Amino acid sequence: MNKNWLVMIVVGILTFLMRLSFVVLAERWQPPEWLTRALRYVPIAVLTAIFIPDMVAQDQTIVNVIVNSRFIAGLAAILIAWRTKNTILTISLGMAIFWGLNWLL
Amino acid sequence: MKKEALQQNRVSSFLHGVKAELPILIGVTPFGMIYGALAANAGLTNIEAQAMSSVVFAGSAQFLLVQLFAINTPALIMILNGIVINLRHVLYSASVAPYTNHLNPVWKTILSYLLTDEAYAVTIMHYKEKTYRWQHYFFLGAGMALWSAWQISTAIGIFIGAQVPPSWGLDFSLALTFIALAVPPINDTPSLFAALTAGITALLTRGLPFKLNLIAAAVVGVAAGVLGEKHE
Numbered sequence: 001m002n003k004n005w006l007v008m009i010v011v012g013i014l015t016f017l018m019r020l021s022f023v024v025l026a027e028r029w030q031p032p033e034w035l036t037r038a039l040r041y042v043p044i045a046v047l048t049a050i051f052i053p054d055m056v057a058q059d060q061t062i063v064n065v066i067v068n069s070r071f072i073a074g075l076a077a078i079l080i081a082w083r084t085k086n087t088i089l090t091i092s093l094g095m096a097i098f099w100g101l102n103w104l105l
Numbered sequence: 106m107k108k109e110a111l112q113q114n115r116v117s118s119f120l121h122g123v124k125a126e127l128p129i130l131i132g133v134t135p136f137g138m139i140y141g142a143l144a145a146n147a148g149l150t151n152i153e154a155q156a157m158s159s160v161v162f163a164g165s166a167q168f169l170l171v172q173l174f175a176i177n178t179p180a181l182i183m184i185l186n187g188i189v190i191n192l193r194h195v196l197y198s199a200s201v202a203p204y205t206n207h208l209n210p211v212w213k214t215i216l217s218y219l220l221t222d223e224a225y226a227v228t229i230m231h232y233k234e235k236t237y238r239w240q241h242y243f244f245l246g247a248g249m250a251l252w253s254a255w256q257i258s259t260a261i262g263i264f265i266g267a268q269v270p271p272s273w274g275l276d277f278s279l280a281l282t283f284i285a286l287a288v289p290p291i292n293d294t295p296s297l298f299a300a301l302t303a304g305i306t307a308l309l310t311r312g313l314p315f316k317l318n319l320i321a322a323a324v325v326g327v328a329a330g331v332l333g334e335k336h337e
Contacts, residue, residue: 048322
């Protein structure tokens with residue numbers, strides 16, 4: 001089996017087991033309150049950790065953010081996402097600003 | 106009154122779930138298409154790209170894996186990253202468990218497979234509103250609507266992605282996708298703490314190989330969020 005399939009199947013099975021966990025266990029075991037609280041921050045932390053370096057660093061070097069189209073468009077997208085909570089608007093306007101800046105800079 | 110009538114039997118309860126999921130599908134379809142396009146350009150075969158949408162069936166994990174496939178990351182590191190980003194499903198599972206307790210193992214298996222962010226959001230809102238006999242058909246309807254939309258939009262994305270030239274910077278849509286997913290749930294001081302510290306940690310540790318900086322950022326971000334609660 002090649003690596004792509006191996007990763008896909010293992011992550012798929014583990015994700016399924018995470019989804020199944022309490023649906024099956026609930027009668028016997030409730031998660032402690034600290035765990036439920038901590039898990040709430042996982043998606044926010046991981047997702048932010050993914051896009052911040054993409055905005056300010058290229059090939060692991062911090063770029064000059066003032067003239068960087070990824071940084072400016074990313075910042076605009078953060079504002080749009082925060083104000084509107086609209087995913088389509090965030091992605092399409094962010095991409096339009098990115099293309100516009102690439103053309104200008 | 107009309108709503109009561111809708112929930113009288115299995116079919117109408119199922120359709121009610123499908124209908125409740127529809128507005129969310131408008132937002133999900135572009136994600137599926139972007140995923141398909143990026144996967145096709147990251148060196149996955151069309152079959153692999155399509156299969157991931159039903160085997161993993163979790164948008165943000167799929168986006169992350171596509172990035173990692175592109176830089177030829179070792180399998181173990183990819184799996185570790187996939188687990189961390191999908192940990193939140195344990196929380197969803199705990200949250201729906203009281204409503205699925207009475208179901209048989211087959212139902213529990215199917216509904217768990219369908220327990221995505223979007224199906225969870227719609228189902229839990231509905232369950233908190235009212236309880237009735239055929240409510241698991243609502244969950245099934247919402248979950249299957251999302252599943253179908255995800256498979257179809259992936260296929261369209263794979264098809265389109267093959268035609269997009271690299272000069273368009275399509276990869277930046279990935280960063281925008283994560284912004285669109287991460288920013289709206291930041292609605293109090295602790296979650297803002299979690300986001301900021303995670304972002305800074307990821308930046309400072311970006312020299313780590315294979316995006317292991319994400320794991321570091323997750324640990325620091327979650328700790329900051331929990332500590333932030335104590336100071337509120």
